[in-house]
Amino acid sequence: MSAGYLAAVIALKSIRKAYQTGSQSLTVLKGIDCTIEKGELVAIMGSSGSGKSTLLNVLGLLDDFDAGTYVLNGQNMDGLSEKAAARYRSEFLGFVFQSFNLISYKSALENVALPLYYQGVPRKERQASAMAFLSKVGLADWAEHLPNQLSGGQKQRVAIARALIANPSVILADEPTGALDSVTSDEVMALLKEINKEGITIVVVTHENEIANQCDRIIRLKDGRIEGSNG
Amino acid sequence: MWRPDWDVFIEMVQVLLQKPLRTGLSGLGVGWGLFMIIITIGSANGLQNGVSQDLGDMAKNSMFMWTQSTSMAYKGFQRGRPIDLTIADVEYLAANSQTLEAVAPQNQLGGWRGSNNVTRGLKTGAFTVFGEFPEQQLIEARPLKEGRHLNDRDIDDKRKIAVIGERVRDILFTKQEDAIGGSIRINGVNFTVVGVFTSMRSGEDAEEDLQSIRIPFTAFNQAFHQGDDVGWLCLLFNEEVHADSAAAEIMSVLKARLSIHPDDNRAFGHWTVAREFEEIQSVFSAIRWVSFVFGGLALLAGIIGIMNIMLITVRERTNELGIRRALGATPGVVVRQIMGETLLLTTLFGLMGAILGVGTIEGINALLDSMPDMQGGSFRNPQVSIDIVLQSLLTMVVMGALAGILPAFRAVSIRPVEAIRTE
Numbered sequence: 253m254s255a256g257y258l259a260a261v262i263a264l265k266s267i268r269k270a271y272q273t274g275s276q277s278l279t280v281l282k283g284i285d286c287t288i289e290k291g292e293l294v295a296i297m298g299s300s301g302s303g304k305s306t307l308l309n310v311l312g313l314l315d316d317f318d319a320g321t322y323v324l325n326g327q328n329m330d331g332l333s334e335k336a337a338a339r340y341r342s343e344f345l346g347f348v349f350q351s352f353n354l355i356s357y358k359s360a361l362e363n364v365a366l367p368l369y370y371q372g373v374p375r376k377e378r379q380a381s382a383m384a385f386l387s388k389v390g391l392a393d394w395a396e397h398l399p400n401q402l403s404g405g406q407k408q409r410v411a412i413a414r415a416l417i418a419n420p421s422v423i424l425a426d427e428p429t430g431a432l433d434s435v436t437s438d439e440v441m442a443l444l445k446e447i448n449k450e451g452i453t454i455v456v457v458t459h460e461n462e463i464a465n466q467c468d469r470i471i472r473l474k475d476g477r478i479e480g481s482n483g
Numbered sequence: 484m485w486r487p488d489w490d491v492f493i494e495m496v497q498v499l500l501q502k503p504l505r506t507g508l509s510g511l512g513v514g515w516g517l518f519m520i521i522i523t524i525g526s527a528n529g530l531q532n533g534v535s536q537d538l539g540d541m542a543k544n545s546m547f548m549w550t551q552s553t554s555m556a557y558k559g560f561q562r563g564r565p566i567d568l569t570i571a572d573v574e575y576l577a578a579n580s581q582t583l584e585a586v587a588p589q590n591q592l593g594g595w596r597g598s599n600n601v602t603r604g605l606k607t608g609a610f611t612v613f614g615e616f617p618e619q620q621l622i623e624a625r626p627l628k629e630g631r632h633l634n635d636r637d638i639d640d641k642r643k644i645a646v647i648g649e650r651v652r653d654i655l656f657t658k659q660e661d662a663i664g665g666s667i668r669i670n671g672v673n674f675t676v677v678g679v680f681t682s683m684r685s686g687e688d689a690e691e692d693l694q695s696i697r698i699p700f701t702a703f704n705q706a707f708h709q710g711d712d713v714g715w716l717c718l719l720f721n722e723e724v725h726a727d728s729a730a731a732e733i734m735s736v737l738k739a740r741l742s743i744h745p746d747d748n749r750a751f752g753h754w755t756v757a758r759e760f761e762e763i764q765s766v767f768s769a770i771r772w773v774s775f776v777f778g779g780l781a782l783l784a785g786i787i788g789i790m791n792i793m794l795i796t797v798r799e800r801t802n803e804l805g806i807r808r809a810l811g812a813t814p815g816v817v818v819r820q821i822m823g824e825t826l827l828l829t830t831l832f833g834l835m836g837a838i839l840g841v842g843t844i845e846g847i848n849a850l851l852d853s854m855p856d857m858q859g860g861s862f863r864n865p866q867v868s869i870d871i872v873l874q875s876l877l878t879m880v881v882m883g884a885l886a887g888i889l890p891a892f893r894a895v896s897i898r899p900v901e902a903i904r905t906e
Contacts, residue, residue: 342811370811
C-alpha cells in the first residue's frame with residue numbers, strides 16, 4: 253500500500269458486499285483493501301464472477317456495500333442516501349460503459365451536456381461546454397447526430413466526452429473497449445491515456461490483457477479478493 | 484433545485500415527442516373525457532334554457548289560482564260545494580292579504596282551438612278571448628307591436644276595445660289594412676282594436692298567445708253577461724316570500740271569507756311559476772350532476788390509460804433512467820420528471836378536449852342562431868360556464884398528478900445499477 257492514504261483519490265478498506273439470492277447469501281466482495289492515487293491509470297482484471305463489476309459499481313456509488321470504509325476524495329462514502337450518492341457522482345465521477353449508454357433520442361451534443369443539466373448549468377453554457385468536449389474527442393462535426401447515426405468508436409468517444417464534462421476526479425470505465433474492434437479499441441485507449449496525462453484518475457475494468465497492459469497498474473481480482481497488484 | 488425553466492419543459496416535450504402516436508392515443512382518452520363533460524353539461528344547459536324559455540317572461544313571483552269544489556264539510560256546508568269567486572271577493576283579498584302585491588282576475592271566452600267566435604266582415608276566426616285587468620302585464624308581459632295595452636280608464640268606462648295577438652291581426656286584417664281603429668265582432672258584440680301584441684314564449688304556448696284577444700274585464704262581463712263572476716286569478720306576491728307560503732297565505736284569506744275549512748286543499752287550485760322553476764332547476768341540476776359524474780368517469784378512464792402508458796414507458800426507459808441517475812439525477816429529479824411528463828400529457832390533451840368542447844358548443848349555438856325555425860325548440864343556447872370548464876380542468880390536473888405518482892415511484896424504485904445492466 254502506498255503511504256499517501258489521505259492523498260489517495262480512492263481508498264478502500266475491508267469492503268465487503270453480499271447479494272441475497274433467495275435463502276442463500278452470495279458474498280461477492282470478501283474484504284477489498286486498495287488505494288488509488290491521484291492521476292493513476294489503473295486496470296481491474298478478473299474472470300467473470302470475480303467481483304470486478306460489483307467493485308466498479310461500489311466505486312461508482314451505483315451500489316452500496318455491507319461493511320468496510322470507502323473514502324473518495326477525502327470524503328467518507330459510508331451509508332449514503334440516494335440523493336447524496338447522486339450528488340457525489342455528479343461532482344466526482346465520470347462513467348464510461350461497455351454499451352456506451354447514450355440516450356437514443358438525444359443528439360451527441362445533448363448527451364454530452366446532460367451531466368451539466370443535472371448540475372443546474374444554464375443551457376447555453378452547457379452546450380458551449382459540450383461542444384468544447386466534443387471537439388476534444390474529435391467529434392465536433394457530429395454534434396447534431398443521434399447515437400444510432402454514429403459508429404461504435406464514435407459513440408464511445410461521445411460517452412468519454414460526457415464523462416469528462418463535469419470535470420470529475422475519477423473516470424470509471426467498465427469494459428470501455430468490450431464492444432469495439434481492435435483498431436477502434438486502440439483509439440479509445442489512446443484517448444483515455446491522453447485524458448489520464450491531463451491528471452484525471454482513470455479506473456478501467458477489463459478482461460483483455462492488451463488493454464490492462466497499457467495501464468500503470470493492474471489490480472487482479474479472484475473470488476472477491478485482490479489476488480495481486482502490479483505496476 | 485426545482486427550476487421551472489424551459490429546460491425542464493424541453494426535456495419533457497422531447498420525451499413525449501419520441502413516441503408521438505402513443506402519446507397522442509393515450510392523450511386522446513383524457514381529451515375525450517373533458518370533451519364529454521363539457522358537451523353534456525353544455526347540452527343540459529341548452530335544454531334547461533329551452534324549457535325555461537317556454538315559461539316566457541312570466542314574473543317569477545306570479546301565481547295562478549282557480550276555484551274547485553270543497554272536500555270538507557265546514558260551518559254547516561256539505562262537502563262538494565262548488566266555489567265561485569266574485570269581484571268583491573277579489574277586492575276583499577287585495578285588502579286583507581299580507582303577501583299579495585297585485586291581483587288580476589281573468590275571464591275567458593272560447594277555448595283553445597274552439598269554434599269560430601270572432602268575425603270581421605267576411606273574415607272569421609276561432610280565438611280565445613280574455614277579459615282582464617291592466618295588471619295582467621305585470622304577470623305575463625306581452626310586448627306591443629303597435630297601439631297600446633289596456634289601461635285603468637278602459638276598465639272604469641267598460642270600453643269595448645280589444646288588444647289582439649299578431650296572428651289574430653293576420654287572419655282578420657289584410658296586410659294593407661291598419662288594424663288599429665278597426666272593428667271586430669266577438670260573439671256578436673263590436674270591439675275596436677287599440678293594440679297588437681306579440682309573445683315572449685316559444686312553441687305552442689306562443690301560438691296560443693298570438694291567437695288570443697284581450698279586452699277589459701268589465702266590458703267582458705257586461706258584454707257576455709258574466710255579472711260579477713271571476714273565472715280565475717292571476718296574482719303577484721311578495722318576492723321575498725316563498726311561493727308555497729305565499730299561496731297558503733292568499734288562499735287562507737279567501738277560505739276564511741268563503742267559509743271553507745282551513746285545511747281544505749281541494750277548494751282552490753293553484754300554480755306558481757316559482758314552483759315550476761324550482762322543479763326545472765332540480766331536474767336539471769340532477770342532469771348536470773349525472774353528466775359531471777359520467778364525464779368524470781370517462782376522464783378517469785383516460786387518466787388510468789395515461790397511468791398505464793407511463794408505467795410501460797418507465798419500464799421501457801429503465802436503462803435511460805439508470806443512465807440519468809449515474810450522471811447525477813437525484814431520485815427527486817426523476818420523480819419530478821415522470822410526474823411532469825404525466826401532467827404535461829394530461830394538461831395538454833385535456834386542454835385540447837376542453838377547447839374542442841367549448842368550440843363545439845359555440846358552433847351549435849351559432850348554428851341554432853342561424854336557423855330561426857329552430858328557435859322555438861326546447862333546445863336553446865347550449866353553454867358552459869367558465870367555472871365548469873375550470874373545475875373540470877382542475878379535476879383533470881389533480882387526477883393527472885395522482886396518475887403520475889405510481890409510475891414516478893416505480894421509476895426511482897429501480898436502483899441505478901440494475902437499470903444500467905438492463906440492455
